[in-house]
Amino acid sequence: MVVNERHSNQSGTGLPARRGETMMRHRTAWALIGGLVTMTAGPGAAQGGLRFEVSVPAGVRSEPLTGRLFIGLAASADPEPRIAAYNSARQRDGRVPFFAIDLEQLAPGRAAVVDARAIGFPYQRLKQLPAGEYWVQAIVNVYTKFARADGHTIWAHMDQWEGQRWAFSPGNLYSEAIRIRVDPKSPRPIRLSLTKIVSPIAEPLDNEWVKHIKIKSEILSRWWGHPMYLGATVLLPRGYDRNPSARYPVVFHQDHFSLDAPFGFTTEPPNPGPQLFAQMGREAGGKRESGYDFGRAWRTDSFPRLIAVKLNHPTPFFDDSYGVNSANNGPYGDAIHQELIPYLERSFRMIGQPFARVMTGGSTGGWISLALQVHYPEFYGGTWTFYPDPVDFRRYQLANIYEDTSAFRVPNTPYGLPERPFQMNPLGQPMGNVRELSRMEQTQGTKGRSAGQIDAWNVTYGPVGTDGYPRRLWDLSTGDLDREVAHYMRDNGYDLGYYLKQNWGKVGPSLVGKLHVYTGDMDHFYLAPSVYLLEEFLESTTNPYYGGAFGYGRPMKGHGWQPWSNADLMGIMAEHIASRAPAGTDLSWRR
Structure with missing residues (x-):
């Protein structure tokens, strides 16, 4: 999910850590967001009340501009309002209001109008914004035109190696932050000029241990x-350069986009200051250590000499592709397995055989690790999957997408009762609901372009609409579920439990002993129920029996729980690899 599994900042990038962004982003003081509005400047602009007029000087950009325009309003200038608004939206805490509209071919020098028709978060409309002094700033998430091989032409944000983060994406246009009194009742327009361009990201440098790769697909x-x-x-493992003929097994650490090393490896002591989303990690329990402690273990003489790899595959819709082919993202599964992994195996002396390729990951990375093992059963030698995104869509979090009619409402409950929650703490206290998250994503982007969690699933699992954009599983305003989309997701292999049931006779023999799945019993995002369903099926298998393992953190273990430290996990996977190596294989990498 969108709550990344790391705490540290991306080394040298200037980007804040995404830890709280997989399945889902932590801490919520939820507020309602309104319906969808697409708008450009013109005679139809709403009359009266607060309005912002935003333009791009011809000297900054000479061609028409298509994208998503955000207005951020913050109490201070540090961080800048565009960054504060982005962080507030992703954390869903509602502390920094912002409003947004679509731009479609806005001409240089012409003003786009953000007025009563714009939608916002946490305030639905500009008229609800409290009057007062604000630091105000505009930013546009610039879209690129894609003429795809499937015959559709769409506009979406071309990731600039920032992981679909509109406040930080190089090439995005933004204004100076100004301090001004804002009154929703005032007809006086507030004019902003997009005179600045987000600079390219300074990618981290390679060192003895960590190497960064980027290839054209x-x-x-x-x-x-x-x-x-x-x-x-x-x-890389210790002694890699001193042993030029040695070849090594690989552990693929599946995760969101990140320039950080796998498992947070670092030789630098952790920052003692406050860290984003640290509370969720503490609530989850488990034995995962800091990247610094993992790094100390990795460098010891007794540690197995493995290569660990974190793959990056951002799309125009989300910070990662979920590692699979899909109708909306295209053939990412093919590209990863036919281009990226072969390149890595050639470049870094990996053994390059199925027994020597294993995976792990949590949340979104958990789903990826399980999905790739299931759909490429003979390519990988095993997965250790933690708190995965829904793996059986009869529990798509708490919804059964094949039987329920609404994502927002629990079936057969009287009107007025609390709606279906989206997030809780490990005590079971709800911290936000599906309706509120859906409305937040409406504000972040139209047509599946919010780079949020719900849209990420629609993009990955769902069909393409007639307009070329993703069809949604549910209407973000009403919550009404589209049964046709649900069946498409099921019938095309994204419901992993259903896929395994339908294909066990074919894939089962290649999966024996390879599936290991673990989650906290009180996962923040209600992920345990789908794992229970998957376990129920796999434990029922015969001819062959699946021969793997399931484990649950109890009591009250949340999102991020795992039963071992990452260092101990490496040892477990190393022994698994060694036990499946063909006779005569060089196993000197074990120590």
């Missing part, structure tokens, strides 16, 4: 009609 470039890129961060 010909497969994806042909499909998207635009140059597309894949990448990886590679963590």
Whole structure:
């Protein structure tokens, strides 16, 4: 989910850590967001009340501008309102209001109008914004035109190796932050000029242990009609350079986009200051250590000499592709397995055989690790999957998408009762509901372009609409579920439990002993119920029996729980690899 599994900042990038962004982003003081509005400047602008007029000088950009325009309003200038608004939206705490509209071919020098028709978070409309002194700033998440191989032409944000984060994406246009009194009743327009451009990200440098890779994908470039890129961060074992003939097994650490090393590896002591989303990690329990402690273990003489890899595969819709082919993202599964992994195996002396490729990951990375093992059963040698996004869509969090009629309302409950929650703490106290998250994503972007969690699932699992954009599983305003979309997701292999049931005779023999799944019993995002359903099926298998393992953190263990430290997990996976190695294989990498 969107709550990344790391705490540290991306080294050298200037970007804040995304830890709280997989399945889902932590801490919520939820507030309602309104319906969808698409708007450009013109005679139809709403009359009366607060309005912002935002323009792009011809000297800054000479061509028409298409994208998503945000107005952030903050109590201070540090951080800048665009950054404060982005962080507030992703954390869903509602502390920094922002409003947004779509821009479609806005001409240089012409003003886009943000007025009563704009939608916002946490305030639905500008008229609800409390009057007062604010620091105000505008930013546009610039869209690129893609003429895809499927015949559709769409506009979406071309990731700039920032992980679909509109406040930080190089090339996005923004204004100076100004301090001004804002009154929703005032007809006086507030004018902002997009005179600044977000600078390129300073990517971290390679060192003895960590290498960064970025390659052009010909497969994806042909499909998207635009140059597309894949990448990886590679963590090398001790003695790698001193043993030029040695070959090593690989652990793929599946995760969101990140320039950090796998498992947070670092040789620098952790920052003692406050860390974003640290509370969720403390609530989850478990034994996962800091990246610094993991790094100390990795460098010891007794540690197994493995290569660890974190793959990067951002799309024009989200910070990662979920590692699979999909109708909306295109052939990412093909590109990863036919281009990226072969490149890595050639470049870093990996053994390059199925027994020596294993995976792990949590949340979104948990789903990826399980999905790739299931859909490429002979390519990988095993997965250790933690708190995965829903793996059986009869529990799509708490909804049964095949039987329920609404994502917002619990079936057969009287009107007026609390709606279906989206997030809780490990005590079971709800911290936000599906309606509120849906409305937040409406504000972040139209047509599946919010880079939020609900849209990420629609993009990955769902069909393409007639307009070329993703069809949604549910209407973000009403919550009404589209049964046709649900069945598409099921019938195309994204409901992993259903897929395994339908195909066990074919894939089961190649999965024996390879599936290991773990989650907290009180996962913040209600992920345990789908794991229970998956376990129920796999434990019922015969001819062959699946021969894997399930484990649950109890009592009251939340999102992020795992039963071992990452260092201990490496040892477990190393022994698994060794036990499946063909006779005569060099196992000197074990120590």
